[in-house]
Structures are given as structure tokens and as C-alpha cells.
Amino acid sequence: MIQAQGLTKVYGAKTAVDHIDFEVRPGVVTGFLGPNGAGKSTTMRMILGLDHPTAGRVTVNGRRYRDLPAPLREVGALLEAKSVHGGRTAYNHLRCLAKANGISPRRVAETLDLVGLTEVAGKRAGGFSLGMAQRLGIAAALLGDPGVLLFDEPVNGLDPEGIRWIRQLMRSLAAEGRTVFVSSHLMAEMALTAERLLVIGKGRILADTTMSAFIAANASSHVRVRSPDLLALASLLTARGCRTAPAERGCLLVYGVSPAQIGDLAYAARLRLHELSVVQPSLEDAFMRLTADSVEFHAHARDAA
Numbered sequence: 001m002i003q004a005q006g007l008t009k010v011y012g013a014k015t016a017v018d019h020i021d022f023e024v025r026p027g028v029v030t031g032f033l034g035p036n037g038a039g040k041s042t043t044m045r046m047i048l049g050l051d052h053p054t055a056g057r058v059t060v061n062g063r064r065y066r067d068l069p070a071p072l073r074e075v076g077a078l079l080e081a082k083s084v085h086g087g088r089t090a091y092n093h094l095r096c097l098a099k100a101n102g103i104s105p106r107r108v109a110e111t112l113d114l115v116g117l118t119e120v121a122g123k124r125a126g127g128f129s130l131g132m133a134q135r136l137g138i139a140a141a142l143l144g145d146p147g148v149l150l151f152d153e154p155v156n157g158l159d160p161e162g163i164r165w166i167r168q169l170m171r172s173l174a175a176e177g178r179t180v181f182v183s184s185h186l187m188a189e190m191a192l193t194a195e196r197l198l199v200i201g202k203g204r205i206l207a208d209t210t211m212s213a214f215i216a217a218n219a220s221s222h223v224r225v226r227s228p229d230l231l232a233l234a235s236l237l238t239a240r241g242c243r244t245a246p247a248e249r250g251c252l253l254v255y256g257v258s259p260a261q262i263g264d265l266a267y268a269a270r271l272r273l274h275e276l277s278v279v280q281p282s283l284e285d286a287f288m289r290l291t292a293d294s295v296e297f298h299a300h301a302r303d304a305a
């Protein structure tokens with residue numbers, strides 16, 4: 001369990017994390033979302049004792065990181081791939097970490113096996129691909145068999161097989177009753193992995209809820225209509241007060257009405273329909289809507305539409 005109370009970090013004139021309270025509970029994967037610069041890394045660094053709060057506190061299993069007697073046995077983290085001494089072999093890297101933390105060599109072999117690196121354990125980590133380096137980082141996080149795990153952008157740069165592996169690993173770690181806290185900008189991936197969400201914007205908590213409640217609260221389903229009589233259908237729907245938005249060629253998105261209502265209207269006006277389907281809202285839709293005011297850096301389109 002991770003708990004924060006009034007957690008704050010100020011860098012000069014910048015308040016990176018602004019009096020936040022939250023709990024990350026065991027047994028589920030909790031996603032940590034926020035636009036660039038929202039304060040995610042700063043929060044994770046404070047959880048891990050790498051940065052000191054300006055005010056407030058954050059604890060792991062009831063204690064601040066620096067007060068944990070055996071930190072690696074309580075919390076494991078993957079912050080940045082390739083943060084490994086490149087000249088060391090994968091085995092030696094883990095062996096040194098284990099030695100420094102009173103962990104047995106048997107556990108080194110176990111974790112290498114768990115992440116699928118046994119065959120390359122004797123190879124120098126400097127020559128590892130990004131995927132292998134990521135697996136080694138995860139092995140280091142798992143070395144102390146901790147009950148709390150933090151992953152910062154764990155799937156960055158990984159191939160689909162690696163992404164699927166990390167997703168399943170995080171879910172199984174949570175199913176074992178561990179606390180799994182993961183940040184990512186990849187919404188589709190997060191939607192598949194996390195059951196709960198903590199959303200932060202400009203250093204403040206914007207949402208702390210389940211994935212399904214977050215999507216339901218911040219985005220709505222709509223209907224995609226494909227028709228060879230699209231212009232006439234669009235005018236008809238607009239005249240009836242429906243909100244529509246253009247989609248790909250030959251298609252229209254319609255909000256606030258059911259497929260049956262659209263079908264009936266089209267039938268009465270003798271307009272042809274080639275597709276009528278409900279589009280479920282995505283995590284990305286919900287996230288974009290909620291954080292629209294919290295985005296610090298907007299791109300500006302070169303040409304106005």
C-alpha cells in the first residue's frame with residue numbers, strides 16, 4: 001500500500017506536486033496518468049525517497065522509504081531502462097544488488113528465470129537490446145520479492161511480444177496481492193492493464209477511481225453512420241437537434257441518440273444506411289476530455305482547418 005498526505009514538491013517557482021492525497025491499494029494494477037509535466041515522475045521519485053517532499057509525506061506500507069529497514073524487500077521500481085553498469089553481466093548486476101541488500105544468490109537465478117534472461121545471464125548488460133534491458137530492470141525490481149512495485153513507462157520502445165509480456169506480468173503480480181503502480185502515456189495499453197486510475201494534472205489529482213467509472217464519467221458512446229446519402233442524412237439529424245461530427249469518408253459520428261432512432265429517421269426519409277454501429281468511448285477519449293485544461297504544452301496546427 002502506498003499512501004500520500006498533503007504531498008507537495010516545489011522546484012523554485014514551480015509547484016510540481018501540489019498537496020495531493022491518495023492511496024494505491026494492493027491486489028489491482030493502478031495506472032498513473034497525466035499529461036507531460038503533470039508531476040508523475042516527481043511523485044514516483046518521492047515514493048522511492050529519491051526526492052524529498054517540500055511538504056506532506058508519502059509512505060510505503062506505513063513508513064517513509066528512508067525508514068524502511070530493507071527497502072528492496074518492500075518496494076521494487078523500474079524507473080529507467082539502461083540505468084545499469086554496462087560492463088557488468090546481467091547476473092553480476094543482480095548479484096551485486098542482492099549482496100548489498102542481503103538477498104540470496106538463489107533469488108538472483110530465480111528472477112533471471114522469471115524475466116526470461118537465464119540464457120543471457122553471462123552477457124554484458126551494455127550490449128542488451130531495449131527489451132532485454134527492460135527485462136533486467138524488472139528483474140532488479142522483483143529481486144527482493146517486494147509487495148509494492150512501481151513501473152514508470154515500462155513498455156516504452158518494446159515490441160508487441162514484450163508489451164504483452166509486461167502487461168501479463170503486472171496483472172499477475174497484482175493478482176498475487178501486490179500493489180502495482182504504473183505510469184504510461186500509452187492509453188490503449190493502460191486500458192488493457194489497469195483496473196484503477198490515478199489521474200494528475202498540473203500537480204493535482206484530477207481523478208482517483210476505477211477504469212470503467214473514469215471512462216463512463218468522462219466520455220460517452222456515440223453512433224457511427226455510413227451512408228451513400230450522407231449529406232441529406234447529416235442535415236436531417238442536425239435539424240432534429242442531434243450533434244454530429246465528421247468521420248472518415250462516407251461516415252458521420254452522431255451523439256446523444258440511439259442507432260434505432262437514427263435508423264427510423266433514415267427509413268422515414270428514404271435515406272440509405274450502409275452501417276450503423278455503436279462506438280464505445282475509449283480511455284483516450286476520457287483522458288483527453290478530463291485533462292484538456294491541464295495540458296501545459298499544446299501543439300498548434302499550422303493550418304487552420
Ligand SMILES: Nc1ncnc2c1ncn2[C@@H]1O[C@H](COP(=O)(O)OP(=O)(O)OP(=O)(O)O)[C@@H](O)[C@H]1O
Binds near residue numbers: 014035036041042043
Ligand atoms: N529537478 C527539477 N527541477 C526543476 N523543475 C523540475 C524538476 N523535476 C521536474 N520539474 C518540473 O516539475 C514538473 C513536473 O515534472 P514531472 O517530471 O514530475 O512530470 P511528469 O508528469 O513525469 O511528465 P512526463 O510525462 O513528461 O514525464 C514539470 O513542470 C517539470 O518541468
